[in-house]
Amino acid sequence: MESNELTQRFAKDLVNQIAVIVRTAQIHNPANVAVVSSVEKFVSLVNTLAREDGPVTLELVGEYFYLNEERIKFSMEYLLNFDFLQREFKRRSLGSLRFACEVNAGEMQTFLSAFLNSQYSPDPFDDLTLGMSAANCIECGRIRRIVEDDNYDLRKAVKRTYFNAVSYTRGVMNKIKAGERVSIKRAKRVIESMVDLLLEKEELLLGMTAIKNYDEYTYHHSVNVSILSVALGQRLGLGKKALMELGLVALFHDIGKTEIPSEILNKPTSFTGEEWEMMKGHTLLGVSVIFRMKGFDSSSIRAAIACYEHHIHHDKTGYPKVQKLSDLDFYSRIVGIADQYDGMTSSRVYARVPLAPDRALSLMMKRAGAQLDALLFKFFVNLVGIYPVGSLVMLDTRELAIVCSASPSEHLRPRVVMITDDTGIKAGPRTVDLTEKDPGGKHLRSIVKALDPAKYKVNIAEYLL
Amino acid sequence: MPQAEEIKLGQELMQSFLRARKNLRIYPANNPVYGKTVEDAYRKVIEYLDLYGDLDLKLRQNEILLGDKPVFQSVEKEDNLAFILFKDGVRELSLQKGLAQNEMKGFLEAISYDFDKGDDEDVVTLFWERDFDHVKYIVDENFLLEDETYEASATMRAREEETDEGELRRAYEEALKEQAEARVLDIVPITRSDLDQLVKEIEKDSGDKIPRLTAILIDMLVCSDGEAARENLKLICGALEYAVQNGLIYSAVHILQSARKTSEDPNVPETLRREMEQVFLFASSPPVIKRLGEELDSGNMGDLGILMDYVRHLGREAISSFITILGELKTIEARKTVIDALALLGEKDINALAKGLSDPRWYVVRNIIYIFRKIGDRRAVDFLIRAARHSDVRVRMEVIKAFGELGGQGVIQTIRDALDDPEQSVRTAAARALGQIKSEAAKKIIMNRLTAKEFVDLDFNEKKEFFEVLSSWNESGVVEFLLRNLRVSSFFRKGRYDEIKACAAYSLGLMGCKEALPSLHRLRESKNRLLSEYAYTAIKRIEYGK
């Protein structure tokens, strides 16, 4: 264990040092002392390893660097440099660096100038290898993608949009807590890109909602509910403008929680009766917060209505208790469904143990008609499928897999990420489409049953992010 | 690289966009200038597209480039076309072949938006909503990022705890051991009738949301107290303001009705009910009423009667607000409606209404007097006496009319004074007012006036008015007086006295007095044409009831 930690440390330093070299060289010329000394440091690091283990291979696979086939864990302190280096590698289609023998500073400088020169070239990888012909000891390998992925850029955009939405939500909620004025302008822009992405490839952004183990539940939950609501709204045939409004309304549905003391909001144990009552108050508080934040206009009115109504059930049970409210507002019903689903499948809210996605759906199915609007729920099930993204399933091949996106045509045959082999041994992630058939027309794999990912502490993020 | 001519056309285009930005902000969309502005800009763009293909522009903070040449430059804050686009992240803009005029209009409307309004509107959002086919733009979203490192750090933390191999193994084994359970859920396909129902739901959803919001705010109010209650009351006022601001008068009425119901609900705590008066006070406040007035004037309100439903919930506080707008309204319909409103409100506080009599605008004063007439409250007399000396004849007329209708002891002196008014119209109005009052005192005043020495010199029409008024007392004394006047003669100023005779004939005719027939037949033969005609008409009236 200890040695493992040591090698991790070493590996991180090594990768970090490459990033340092590139960054320094982007600013200074190669003879500059800063460049020279960082190159020397790297040379000494890599040669230490080479002397002990022979050739050193650094590989970028997906989002991770591997050093001699061992995955390097991310760490906070190197985050920016890792991220930077990843981008620089990917920009050049560079997937691996192999140090076949001990290197010297001159060879590293050759690599460095070839690396920098290839930045704007139309065929960066070819130019890079061409420029390195003098560096005998260093070999470059072209990037390989884990799966053949046509949607690589789209996936990037999806992730970016998702996390941008979350960080925006966090910013807004903190500002409201601090009593500062907030602008809704950026919220609109965030929702616009969500709507665009959902219109383009619904399942990608939808997949982001399956990852529930973030620290900051409330922010992720708000974004998830917004995504699920817009996706449902899109299935219901709402137009672009309406989707944007719905997205805004959903994003702010729990905004009243900013008025609840964080000791209660984030309490790790169960609520007392009194605390529960305070929690329930987030619905009413939301109305005030919305109008304080945005004044009165047609979308703030809709947002306030959803804040108030999203925990009222279709049959008027739930909270707050209402006197003479007519049927729930259309948006409230949509947000209510998205909210229940995301809440039930997450670990931080009222239920401390998250439900497996398929379990949550079946529980909701029992409520449909009484507590939930049956019609809208029908569309919702059609949206997320029988095995929603994030479901842990066993296949008839005895492999375990995680559902990563619904199949538009066959609800029982989503795309999955395989996580074990047929003997239950953890295996490198590989994406498989369950609609695939053998030449005889028989499906290659089918889902046999769904399991509870929380029960086995399966980290969905490890596979879907 | 673009040549000089292309650059020149590009520059002209930017100028036409700027012009459009100006015109679209000044003129309403239904104004011909608006349409023409769009057309002009469109024609220019098409000219460019036909000559050079897609118009690809690069945006910088203070300039717009076509190729590498600037076609627009400005460092001003106002009307800086470059900055309008740049500030929200637009870095490249392309108007493409096939551009439709409607797209041009949408584009120009977007760039014409008043972004200084501070309503968080955004040019990219405006583009986005319009879903252009031939307007493409590249936006730098980077400046929107709240926290650049968030994605990487959140991703890292989420992935940190790797799935344990042992746990996976356990999952695997338990899955094999357990009986495969039946699937918990089935997808129910969406049917035709689901879609029909959905369409209905969406249609239902398009309605006004204020009633729902009102129900929520009232629900919130009745279960709150203290500071929270005051906060909730403010929200109700906010909703009301929004409704009025946007011309949703029906919604505003709905809010007031709901508030009224609650304030009269015995189950609601007394203190809260009292505090609810704030809502009605707010509904009566000058800015709200002013906005209502604008809405009335705009002609968008449809049935103006709805305003009365609003007014019914207001208190006397609204009176001064309405008086203020009365003088500002432009259309007759709007003024009529406000007059009705003030008649309704004025009953609650005539003192407040009377303040309007000091308004510097004569027409407001006249309107207020008219409202007093409508209300018909004799207490008004005290206020109106002063207005009887108003410098504008139209005001004095209105006072006399009001007095005629109100009657009573208090008005007589003022009417009598009005008989000496320099304006004939006021004098005749005073006479008519006396006829309306029809008291002995009134009769006496009229008779005195008719027998006064100067009377004969008055204009014929004025004399005739007095005689007509007198005819409303169909009694022997009056008849005798009139008959006597038929016979009056003089060598001097014969014409003037013939006029008196004609008037008396007219009066008797109106009264249908048979006794007068012999004299009238005689006068029918008079050489004076006026007299002869009046006698003839009177005879016909008396004989045939015509």
Ligand SMILES: [Fe+2]
């Ligand atoms: Fe909630």
Ligand SMILES: [Fe+2]
């Ligand atoms: Fe929620």
